[in-house]
Amino acid sequence: MSSTPNPAAGASPAAGAEHVARLHGVHYAVDAKPIFRGLDIAIRRGEVTAIMGPSGTGKTTLLRLITGQIMADAGQVLVDGRDVARLDRRALYALRRRMGMLFQNGALLTDLDVFENVAFPLREHTRLPERLIRNVVLTKLHAVGLRGAAQLYPQQLSGGMARRVALARSIAMDPDILIYDEPFAGLDPISMGVVLRLIRQLNDALGISSIVVTHDVREVSQIANMSYILSDGQLVASGTPSELQKSPDEVVRQFIEGLADGPVPFHYPAPDYYEELLGGGAQP
Amino acid sequence: MRPSRAIDLSTGLFVLLGFAAILFLVTQITNREFSLGSTAYRVQAQFENIGGLKAGAPVSMSGVTIGRVENIGFDMDALKAVVTLRIDGRYDRIPQDSDASIFTAGLLGGQYIGITPGGAEEYLHDGARIEFVQDAIVLENLISKYLFSQAGKEPAAEAAPTTQE
Amino acid sequence: MNGLAAELFANARDFVGTVGATTRFFGRLIALTPSGLLRFRLIVEQVYNAGARSLVIIMTCGLFVGMVLGLQAYELLQRFGSEDALGTGAALALLKELGPVVTALLFAGRAGTSLASELGLMRATDQLSAMEIMAVDPMRRVVLPRFLGGAISVPLLTAVFIAIGLFGVQLVGVQFLGVDQGSFWSQMRGTVELDDVAEGLIKGSVFGVACSLIAVYEGYNAQPTAEGVGRATTRTVVISAVLTLILDYILTAIML
DSSP states (O other): OOOSSOOOOSOOOSSTTSEEEEEEEEEEEETTEEEEEEEEEEEETTSEEEEEOSTTSSHHHHHHHHHTSSOOSEEEEEETTEEGGGOOHHHHHHHHHTEEEEOTTOOOOTTSOHHHHHHHHHHHHOOOOHHHHHHHHHHHHHHTTOGGGTTOOGGGSOHHHHHHHHHHHHTTTOOSEEEEESTTTTOOHHHHHHHHHHHHHHHHHHTOEEEEEOSOHHHHHTTOSEEEEEETTEEEEEEOHHHHHTOOOHHHHHHHHTOSSSSSOSSOSOSOHHIIIIITTSOO | OOOOHHHHHHHHHHHHHHHHHHHHHHHHSSOOOTTOOTTOEEEEEEESOOTTOOTTOEEEETTEEEEEEEEEEEETTTTEEEEEEEEOTTOOOOBTTOEEEEEESTTTOOEEEEEEOOOOSSBOOTTEEEOEEEOOOOHHHHHHHHHHHHHHHHHHHHHHHHHHO | OHHHHHHHHHHHHHHHHHHHHHHHHHHHHHHHHHHHTTOHHHHHHHHHHHTGGGHHHHHHHHHHHHHHHHHHHHHHHHTTTOGGGHHHHHHHHIIIIIHHHHHHHHHIIIIIHHHHHHHHHHHHTTHHHHHHHTTOOHIIIIIHHHHHHHHHHHHHHHHHHHHHHHHHHHIIIIIITOOOHHHHHHHHHHHOOHHHHHHHHHHHHHHHHHHHHHHHHHHHTOOSSHHHHHHHHHHHHHHHHHHHHHHHHHHHHHHO
């Protein structure tokens, strides 16, 4: 498909049914530093969508725009067809109950054990009897393979295990949308394989939509239906993993192949090398 | 599920300890006379000048505190201050003709009411009135009295020399 | 010269902004309190954290403050030949000033820093964000119980401090220096009013609210880095101390 910097990827139908989340012309800046300049992205329902890009392009910021934690300076962020910025607190919280999010470091509550962490959303939002909560929690933990670790505390878990517990927690309320913020960062190959498998399986088994923000291109390509590459605050490429693999675009090529130099330069802007070395000697 | 028994116990102990401390402070170190209970009775006394007397001031006899000033009001008909004294029920044989005076504790202390017993056979009861009273000593009155008495002596001193000459 | 003035102005403006933000934070906590009191379990845990775990330091310091007070007051009163007034003088000093102020400062150091760093760490590890995403209001779930736990604990700690302090005074005065035990207590009883006790407890309550507020505010708004949490902890102690002393003056002036 297109790897041009201007996707209206999918001449989108007006109805939001096909897209679980959309961004239209979103501008966002922090302290006068622009992060997004007119971003357009569409996340299709029922699919695993990967959002990639070099470090610092604001991938996490994008997620926070979708969850409504921050508001765009201009443009629209639609989730399920509704403008996130216009929702009042109650509607926003209702929306969030249908989302699950996996944070980069798990973000488990350190004063609760694994069982209680997974049970947390259930206790806060439902009045289910204890037996039911127990069943749900154990089921979710079983889905991620950690039912036996229910009594441990987050401090006792390895990184991979903590992330799996966080995953179990994020599906505790059976959300419609699952968001993963750098789920593979810092994992050993085995754990990475486990998480990959879980993301795809959960997406299909639960019939949800998944958004994965990452820069592990090779890994996520195995499971993503659709990938977007962000750079410099704009969408530079989109398509299925195999399409991107064949793309001739320079930015895409550098990113996918991990080239040290290219559109994203190796050298941080600096004055001419020779001038600085030779000329700098004569300094009073 | 949660190991909270120990926390509950510790917190409970802490809170109880705190309240015990408060109770200790309130009862053991203040001069709240808790004996002044329901057996107390009230009498009234009218003063022309109560000085700095305040509600809650002690009422004593022979230096022993037997009650408290409960209320200070003003009678528009008699144009006098009306002081209500609350006397502990144990002291129920105060002669009716006793007198109530307003004294000052120490040189600059607070003011209190001292009752000097009379000799009557009938005793004060609830609702009675103490007839014999002595007002508070007001410093300004003392000074003007003194000045007035000094001024009174002056003309005599002047008159004496002139008559002598 | 202009640079200095500009910097001062910026500092002043930051200060006013912080005062405003803290007040709004406080307002939000007050608004949440009625419903927050229903989550008894959470509050009990926090009363334990802030109060019960501070008991040891409060009692130890209370004892020694009382003992020092006994020594100093005795020496002072001896110059006027009024050693018998030791009980009264010490009780009033402890009740009205030393008790509430020292307790508040100790609380800020022990429990305030703990609250601030706990919340700061939760902020830094995205736990608060995670709660928001899970549609749980972190103010209700995490901040309010800690605030209430502190506000409830401090008056109780103050009472304990004063009581132990009096014991310390007695230990030094009666046991060591030979003040008569009877007159020690009777003089005290004769002069100390219920109003004085109330004054001490009111001050304790006000200081408790102030120090707890500052601790949870700094922790909640800490920068999500190691330095940020450290800075939040330091600020908690410093601001709590200064605010306590300022409030002390204001309350004393009002209540006298």
